[in-house]
Amino acid sequence: MIVNFDLNAIGVFTGILAWSVIGFFAYQIYKKQMVKPKVWKILMAILVGLFSFSINWNMNETMFRIPILPLGVWILYFFCKGKAGRWQTYRTFAWLGFLMNFVFLFLTLVSIPIYHMIYSENEPSTYISTVENASIITIHPSAKNPTLKEEKLLKQLSSMSQEKIYSNQWYDDTYKNHELIDRKERFPYQLIGASPKWGSGLNTIIYIEDDGKGILISTPKKQLYFRSEESILERGE
Amino acid sequence: MKKKRLWALISLGVMVVLSSIFIYWFYFSKPSPFPTNEQLVKEINSTPSELTVAVIQKTLPVDDRHAVVPFISKEDDYGLSYWVWKNHKWRVANIDTNGGPRVWKINRKDPSTFYFVWNIHHGEQISTFYLYLIRDRGYHVTKGVENYNPRVQMEKNVSLHEKSYGVMKLPVEWEKIMNSFIKVESAKQPDLFFNHFFPEQTMTFGWLPGDKISGKEIVSKGSGISRGYSNGNLDIENIGVLNKENIELPLKK
Structure with a gap:
């Protein structure tokens, strides 16, 4: 339950x-x-x-x-x-x-x-405040097997910039010139177990971009997209 | 007079204690050992399924109060029977002669109680199959607010080596992904009591045989006569066979 x-x-x-x-x-x-x-x-x-x-x-x-x-x-x-x-x-x-x-x-x-x-809506730290129990789950086969760099994520949070979501374009880019065989998901990871700011009562789904530098946050009301300078993932095999 | 009242009180007390013991025994006591194979056969054959069991393959416990028993019928169908400890008895709640993969949802609202079950005909040239959790990629723009939903395509390989049947708990990662969806979707609906969100509204399970043969061929093997029985109380989801065209990056196999 x-x-x-x-x-x-x-x-x-x-x-x-x-x-x-x-x-x-x-x-x-x-x-x-x-x-x-x-x-x-x-x-x-x-x-x-x-x-x-x-x-x-x-x-x-x-x-x-x-x-x-x-x-x-x-x-x-x-x-x-x-x-x-x-x-x-x-x-x-x-x-x-x-x-x-x-x-x-x-x-x-x-x-x-x-x-x-x-709980400022446009601050990533509202949605991700503690990452002690956080981990990365790969949700698409186009992903590598990275590990999460928690300190890096926390350090980047304040300097992340909010960017526009190009939903239509992202969707089309995935299919354009890409057969099933090499189709890549733009956000092939999900961040699980990160807690939002205490008392916010927020539920979120947090996707991570394949380059490790973007996070797409789904709340019950809307979506937000943030980009960071450095990747928050460590590349695996 | 006083004595009479005392006796009435005592017998009332005894009755309360006895009925509590009975209620506890009937509903809450620990399950007794699982029935023997002979008893299982007898019980399955006596259901209205018109089914005759030839071989009980094994008893697979799911949890304390649930078990799956794969069997082979007289007509050489590989099937599954679902057993539940209820009202102080192990009872068969569902029988199916089609052993293609299913998800048994012990509690439909809680993915941590989901179990994959299967009994796939051993005679086929199929040694392995893949289970999938899929949510389609999508986007929508409502009043200028953009939304992009990445595709979820998670895969789990199951070996049929030596055994045609099996029970497998939903992988922990799948459970976590599904739970995160349920939480956000439930929060979208203001009334939690009447509108419970079920993950199957957006996420689907699928499976694909790992060998050359297509899934449809496998499922249609056997006698071709589907027999079954259900008391209607179980939540068992039939998992659809996917085409290779439904899978992104299928090269890995």
């Missing part, structure tokens, strides 16, 4: 912050209110209140939920209206639940630039 240890620290922190905000406001309301309902009932009212009709808006591969209709509040209203005074007791908590949707939205909007500040 693959267990996902790749923790998104910013996401976890945002979540904790959001729930602390809920806790804080719920306590304020509780203090002010004359009728003191049971804690688990307050929790239920807030959770039901969170339920809303919302529009999902996808920007830069991140999903934003914009709450429109307070469905949960309505449901709770119909549930409570039978008994006098019950709605009064839970109303504020239900609305707090609905308003929390906006807090979540706000925190998401704020956390994204922070995430990008800490």
Whole structure:
């Protein structure tokens, strides 16, 4: 079983912050209110209140939920209206639940630039930070059997320059004038076991170019291509 | 009155203990030794496969609770039977008279539980074959964002010297490559519970005989009558025969 240890620290922190905000406001309301309902009932009212009709808006591969209709509040209203005074007791908590949707939205909007500040998208060191357990796996027969030079890779990381991906051209070059018999893969190696920067929660596939000087990084959202001055591989047989 | 209640309590306690022991014995206890060849033949012959076993070749353990038993049928077909320790009994879960290479996925989501199995007719002029893990080369440009996917073509040579059958765990390197794909593909889908990504959606297994003879000829040997049985619970993927034209840099053989 693959267990996902790749923790998104910013996401976890945002979540904790959001729930602390809920806790804080719920306590304020509780203090002010004359009728003191049971804690688990307050929790239920807030959770039901969170339920809303919302529009999902996808920007830069991140999903934003914009709450429109307070469905949960309505449901709770119909549930409570039978008994006098019950709605009064839970109303504020239900609305707090609905308003929390906006807090979540706000925190998401704020956390994204922070995430990008800490885990810069265009820095190779975001994707490759520790290489203690890293190794090279050959994924195509046109490759030699090289070994990875870890120190060299780490040293080159900061000076690598980002280059454009010519996907169409790379693809065509592979087939043009190359029969099956001498067809070479441009990226015949994969770097396995390198960890991304702590807390980034990133999953990547990292390909290495046949000259050992280029790395092509596939994230779930996009691809990035970096070139270095020297090869990070040692040629084998 | 008090005595009655005490007895009720005691018998309830005894019942709980007994049923826990039974549940443990039934579902979780260590598998018993594998059945003898006679028992295996009896069980295979009694399935609705209309198959009669002539020879049990060997018992190949896969892990604690799974085993493969290659056999030769009365009609001289080389086949495989798949055995699972379940509900406190070794049970045959799948039988196939076509012994071409397959992947038995004990857990479909976890490549570390994938096993290649085969039983290829020994009479042929085939002494070796190659297994492949392939993902096609590709590129796409979406809204100006370029993507290039290198070709994955990994190869493993298997010798049929002296034995027509075998079980082989997925090579560790293949497992690592597949896992890295699964991780990235799963992260593309926001909902992990309902959309689990399976590696076979982009990566395929294939095989190629190592000798002059083509794969299709080998598979069609034998009686030509395909017999089999499945209880439907196993995940066994049939591996397709590749053409030499599907392989890049085929010169090495």
